[in-house]
Amino acid sequence: MNTDRQPVIVGVDGSPAGFGAVRWAADEAVRHGRPLRITHALGVPGPFEQAADEHELALHAAIEARGWQPGLHVTTSTWHGSPAHVLVEQSRHASLVVVGSRGIGGFRSLLVGSVGLQTAAHAYCPVLVVHHAERWAGPECPLPRHQPVVVGADGSAASELAVELAFTEAASRGVALTAVRAWEEPAHRWRRPVDLTRQAAAARDALAADLEAWRAKYPTVPVELRAVRGAPAPVLVAEADNALMVVLGPRGKGGFEELRLGSVTQQVLEHAPAPVLVARRC
Known part of the structure; x- marks a missing residue:
C-alpha cells in the first residue's frame, strides 16, 4: 500500500482543546507533506457510517486550519459513533492521529481522557495526544x-519504532533529541554491594549502541544520551517537563503481548505535561 499521502487525522469536539489539537495536526501535516482530515464524531447511537451532512463544527475547524496553514489541503468528515471508535477506524488509513488530551465532558482533574487513552491503545498508526491543548487554541499562542524531542528507549522492538519516529520528528523540526533509558538496582542482590556507577555506565553504553545506526542516518540531529536511575514512568514524566514532546512505544520490555498499551506508556500519557506521541507501525 502507498502510504505517502495518507492524511493526518485530528478529532474535534468543539472544546478549546480540540482546536489546539487541530493546530498541532495542521503543523504536523505541513511538516511531513501530508493532507489534513478533520473528523467529528456525533456520539449518537447508530451504525458506523458517515453522516449525510458535514457538521458545522468540522467545517469551522477546517476554515481555521487553512488560515493557520495557507495552502494546506484540508478535508472534513462527520460520523456516527463514539469519538474513540471513530478515530480508531479512521486510523486504518492515516499516517497520524492527533487528539486533545481532554475534551468536552472530561474531568478537569484528569490529564488525559478516555478518548485519548482508547485511541492511543487501539489505533493502527501513531497517535499524538496533546496535553493541555487548549493552550494553542488560537494563533496568538x-x-x-x-525544546528537545524526548524518546524513551529501553531496547525493545516497540522502542526501536519510537526511536525512528523521534529522530524523524526532531529532524523535521530542527531540534535536539534526548534519548532516555531508566535503570534500577537489581531486585535481588543477595546482600552483595552493587556498583551503581558501573551499572549507570552499562545502561548508557547499551543506549548508545541502540542509537548508533539512527545517529548515522540523522547526522544533523544533536543527541543527548541520558541513563537515569529510577522506574521508567517517573523518569520519563520528569524528562517531559522540558520537552517539546515525548515519544514512546506502546509497550516496553516485559509487557504482555496481548496488551495494546503497556503500564509505562499509560502512566506517561496520564501524567506527562508535554504532548505524548505513541509510535505504531502504519
Missing part, C-alpha cells in the same frame, strides 16, 4: 519550537 505559538506552538513550541525549540
Whole structure:
C-alpha cells in the first residue's frame, strides 16, 4: 500500500482543546507533506457510517486550519459513533492521529481522557495526544519550537519504532533529541554491594549502541544520551517537563503481548505535561 499521502487525522469536539489539537495536526501535516482530515464524531447511537451532512463544527475547524496553514489541503468528515471508535477506524488509513488530551465532558482533574487513552491503545498508526491543548487554541499562542524531542528507549522492538519516529520528528523540526533509558538496582542482590556507577555506565553504553545506526542516518540531529536511575514512568514524566514532546512505544520490555498499551506508556500519557506521541507501525 502507498502510504505517502495518507492524511493526518485530528478529532474535534468543539472544546478549546480540540482546536489546539487541530493546530498541532495542521503543523504536523505541513511538516511531513501530508493532507489534513478533520473528523467529528456525533456520539449518537447508530451504525458506523458517515453522516449525510458535514457538521458545522468540522467545517469551522477546517476554515481555521487553512488560515493557520495557507495552502494546506484540508478535508472534513462527520460520523456516527463514539469519538474513540471513530478515530480508531479512521486510523486504518492515516499516517497520524492527533487528539486533545481532554475534551468536552472530561474531568478537569484528569490529564488525559478516555478518548485519548482508547485511541492511543487501539489505533493502527501513531497517535499524538496533546496535553493541555487548549493552550494553542488560537494563533496568538505559538506552538513550541525549540525544546528537545524526548524518546524513551529501553531496547525493545516497540522502542526501536519510537526511536525512528523521534529522530524523524526532531529532524523535521530542527531540534535536539534526548534519548532516555531508566535503570534500577537489581531486585535481588543477595546482600552483595552493587556498583551503581558501573551499572549507570552499562545502561548508557547499551543506549548508545541502540542509537548508533539512527545517529548515522540523522547526522544533523544533536543527541543527548541520558541513563537515569529510577522506574521508567517517573523518569520519563520528569524528562517531559522540558520537552517539546515525548515519544514512546506502546509497550516496553516485559509487557504482555496481548496488551495494546503497556503500564509505562499509560502512566506517561496520564501524567506527562508535554504532548505524548505513541509510535505504531502504519
